[in-house]
Amino acid sequence: MPIYLYWGEDDFTLTQAVNQLRKSVLDPNWANFNYDKIPPDQPDAVIQGLNQALTPPFGMGKRLVWLVETTVCQQCSENLLAELERTLPLIPEESILLLTTRNRPDGRIKSTKLLQKYSVIQEFSLIPPWKTEELVQRVHAYSREVGVKLTDAAAQLLAQSVGNDTRQLLNELEKLQLYIGDSVKPLNEKTIATLVTANTQNSLQLAAAILQGDGVKALGLVADLINKNEPALRIVATLIGQFRTWLWVKLMVSAGERDQKAIATAAEVGNPKRIYFITREVQSLSPNQLTSTLRVLLELEFELKRGGEPLATLQTKVIELCQICKN
Incomplete structure (x- = not known):
């Protein structure tokens, strides 16, 4: 499906997903011709994005059109809705239309329902700081991805130290990975307390x-x-x-x-x-x-x-x- 809607307040992981999408669809040699990033303050940003998405890509790879911080899932005029209804089904497979917003899409309005029909929707919300179990689970997930083994107590201390800041979590894990080198021994809470930037005042x-x-x-x-x-x-x-x-x-x-x-x-x-x-x-x-x-x-x-x-x-x-x- 050539339409994606990414939303949520976790800017870091959302940006990572956008970069991953760019790498997967754009040919580096033709990216200057086939990549459009349209900011929300640009006049008729959505209309311009839809028109660009209908344009076939030049050369190799696909075309990527990114509507940044769009409000189409919070408010949408009748004229814009009509344009979405006309255009979304016609976007070719060679073009990718990406919409991003920090705000939760309003499921009551017609434009959101239309995007639910035609797009892949992915949420990038921050874990509430009081959901400590989820924060610890996320630490374990990212530590496995980076290649850092942690004891349960170390994972809990790391989760407490970084809270729901995904960027800081990855930065700390990369630092820990450099520290352990080729060692396969799990890090304990004493090592975490020594090496991790303590943000314990939470x-x-x-x-x-x-x-x-x-x-x-x-x-x-x-x-x-x-x-x-x-x-x-x-x-x-x-x-x-x-x-x-x-x-x-x-x-x-x-x-x-x-x-x-x-x-x-x-x-x-x-x-x-x-x-x-x-x-x-x-x-x-x-x-x-x-x-x-x-x-x-x-x-x-x-x-x-x-x-x-x-x-x-x-x-x-x-x-x-x-x-x-x-x-």
């Missing part, structure tokens, strides 16, 4: 500090995160996800549920074995306290979206959150 640690009511530690973590240019709204999204998980587990345990699989399913926890540890984490807090934290977090998200200064807004609400958990 939003999950902030959530843990808040849960413990440790205001001093929490404020220090907020400052570190902001100094490392971590977006404030991303910090809040992680906190909301973590506290929502804690609340779900607390509510179900308080209601008398003892089936860890049932609790894990309701709380969207991938590994039911984690329920035991999560239950212990929230043992000293009441459901009302955890409900109150979500209210404060939603207020924090609202204030940031209204343009509140990130550091000061986070500090104020983090103090309030710590007081709720401490009391």
Whole structure:
């Protein structure tokens, strides 16, 4: 199928996929003639891309037309929709039309449904930072690809250090690969702690500090995160996800549920074995306290979206959150 739609916030892996597609379809000697990268600010970008995709390639290889950060899956006029309906079925096999966007395609609109019919759709979303099992699984997958063996503890520490930053994960694994050379011995957590750039001041640690009511530690973590240019709204999204998980587990345990699989399913926890540890984490807090934290977090998200200064807004609400958990 000559039409591809790549979407998601993981810019690094999406860009890797685009480069892989380019290498697979373009002849290097004819790439200047057969490759078009059309930015979103160009007038009639989609129409221009469709016209280029209908043009047969010159020389050897195929033609690749890339519509960068297109909004056609979020909004589409009737005239543009008509042009898509007319053109998409006619794109020849020798031409590849690639559409990329950071935003999730809106499945309710006709243009997205049309692309679902005619294109290969691939998602490149970041793993939420609170889904620690998925982050560890990704570390194992990429370490096998790079050729670095890790113990389970080392993989967990590496996942904690890099979070959902795919670029940093690959950079660290390549560094570790150079370090081990031809050795086949798995690296342990001590080696990871020594060699990996420690980004341990992450939003999950902030959530843990808040849960413990440790205001001093929490404020220090907020400052570190902001100094490392971590977006404030991303910090809040992680906190909301973590506290929502804690609340779900607390509510179900308080209601008398003892089936860890049932609790894990309701709380969207991938590994039911984690329920035991999560239950212990929230043992000293009441459901009302955890409900109150979500209210404060939603207020924090609202204030940031209204343009509140990130550091000061986070500090104020983090103090309030710590007081709720401490009391």
